[in-house]
Amino acid sequence: MDLAQATAWIQEFLNSVGAAVFVPIIMIVMGLIVRMKIKDAISAGILLGVAFSGMSMLINYMSGLVQPVGEAMLERLGIDLPIMDGGWTTMAAIAWSWPFAILVFPLLIGINVIMLVANKTETFNADLWNVWGKIFTAIGVVGITGSVPLAFLIAAIQIVFELKTADLFKDEINELTGIPGVTCTHKMIFLSAIFYPIDKLLRKIPALNTKADAAALKEKVGIFAENHVLGFIIGVLFGLLGGYDVPATLTLGVQAAMCLTLFPVISKYFMEALSPISEAVSDYMHKKFADRELVVGLDWPFMGGSNEIWLTVIYAIPITVLFSFILPGNGILPFAGIVNIAVAVPAYLVTRGNLPRMLILATIGVPIFLYVGTVFAPFVSDLAHSTGAVDLAEGALISCSSIDGPVQTYSFATFLDFMNGNFLPLGVLVIWLAGYFYTYHDLKKEAAARKEAAAAQLEE
Template structure:
């Protein structure tokens, strides 16, 4: 059994996401009876898009990380728990028996959950993000030595991640303009919770009346409001913050101006790559719509809100990374989270490497607020601040698991974390319940999930209508400008 699990791991590592995901898309297309030529094209577009995402982010990450490290060093403050990035956690999760078991059987569970209708999100199309479930089970196994409990934790996190993904699916698909698609990365989808819960508070404070969207910036600032120029301006500001102590040096200004151009390039090029990746799903979306029309016995497609048979492909969250409101919000949050790490009382976590992931981490918030950048930042400040305390609490357990399962920890660092993986309030709460091994706490988590699942299955159209109204209440949306809902 262990040999089989290791073989599967080596197989996927050998071919990589840019090969396996296109194959999955090709198979899904054939299952939907898409013509062979179109199915091949969809698979190739998926591979090209993923490769483009990988190239851009792999080049951009070390540049941003260097600026962030300078920002941190300039402060002169040191915290004991250092964010070394999600990659170490991914490695450790594939090194544990719990992680490998979930990687194989979790994939089968995702097929089964979709087939029987427990979820309307087809997760296997984005199987590469399964390590986000695996790492929590891996850490739980290190702490409790209870194999089945830890594996159960990973599966339970899959269940509620799919639930949240379906809740925000219509909003994500609508905002990012990828029909019948959504994101379901376990380490990012939980941001759906603060986006929904805190929205009435932000409206009470008047944030919905502030027209702070990419469209409004372009209208008011002209050429300076275009994504290319905004990237340069934002890059200039972040570059200066990373070089405050040496602004008299021409080397510093060389780095500042280079970063401004680099961020401008990302905001210009990323949407082009996204358009290529989206082409992989266009024929699938059309096929799904055709089937819905046939099922309705009408030439017109059923209302997507009220169509209970509507389902979604889980896509890589790189699709939304370069969208203007998403990357602007994420970049603005970088210096904010560094500052908050220093001033929050009792916080022990220093976010560094994973701050580049902030645009990924805010996608659900962006979609649910219709690109209201001020709300995205407000939600991020609240949720990720709580997350800093979560990663501070779990740091010793996470560090121990990484060391036990072979991940390399940089010399001179005692405690490590991943801001992207571990600074997750909802995930941390469920993790705490499971490692307590208290039947009442674990049972409470399951009961809450079942109640929400029944509510979603019964009231999904009403939930989606509410979320559309919530999004359209923000000044600057299509609905507000034109006086009707789009």
């Protein structure tokens, strides 16, 4: 079996089983390695699969509700945009069409192990499902430079950044989710490098620097912040915006209420499944790596119980439609990627769930996603045509309106284009790096202050 055949087999396997099977398998194996009882490891793994499946079903259901609404709003505005939105699945399919894609698996695992042994990370990345994000970056590098070794070098750098970013936010994630021993290694949190400095400025506004998560909102407005009531109100508003008739609007209200009611319920299964595994990993790693608290890196859905994330996602839908119409230079028609988790999760982390600031950051972030999707369209479309990974008509353009970590993805994949005289991606990379290191330094400083305060309390 050559590389192309192996890559095709892995792509077919991952597409057929999905994260709901692949990630639990990885977690069961991990549980057995760290000496969990077989029955406990299998039970936790299956429950994790249930949680992933439940979250995926709800997201797909919600997407099925809001995509027609977004399309109706676009039709009512008379928008005609030439670039189709294929969502993240388009990007993943193209990534897996690269003949060397399979080699990114050992690259990811090898770098992670080396960094763990060298004490350069506290995260064991179990999110092998999203390896395609590194593959996509590598393909961009090859497209510009023609160099496969250079592509693997840039992909390796991205892997290092993912691990370090996961380390950076592990305390915030633990505090926000209540799930011990886990963090997020998905590249969508790279947008925090842009959001965090902006959020620091927003915190200087007194009205925006008060506790304002969904729970605080509930205390202020009572029943109108209950998940089912709020979901119903949002669904009705969407029905009105989409020009639905009364029965369809009310039905959409009930369906949206169901989604917001069940998201926190599903998230509890993540906690129930991950807690025993993370504790076993922590105990095992503590024996192997004395005086170190290691965490498991996962995809974002274990944070899906946050009402703030879903309220921001829902808010971003009409904002995305509006911006797609008014932004000069935008050419992408939001559709498959209109449920934009990648704008909400980094906003959630940097604001620690402050809903008003999350909505402001989402408003700032949506144009970034649209512009990056527009810029990537020729590149993505050429790959789709040349590889046959996506069935695309001749001359048609396709991209994604919610590319994960858009600033990092664009700059990492294309900054070497400065050799061809295009310095814009390099400038964007400099901005992202400046934001990243500012965020990293600031959060490290906060973490050190928390440790000092905790040590002082123990002494007392």
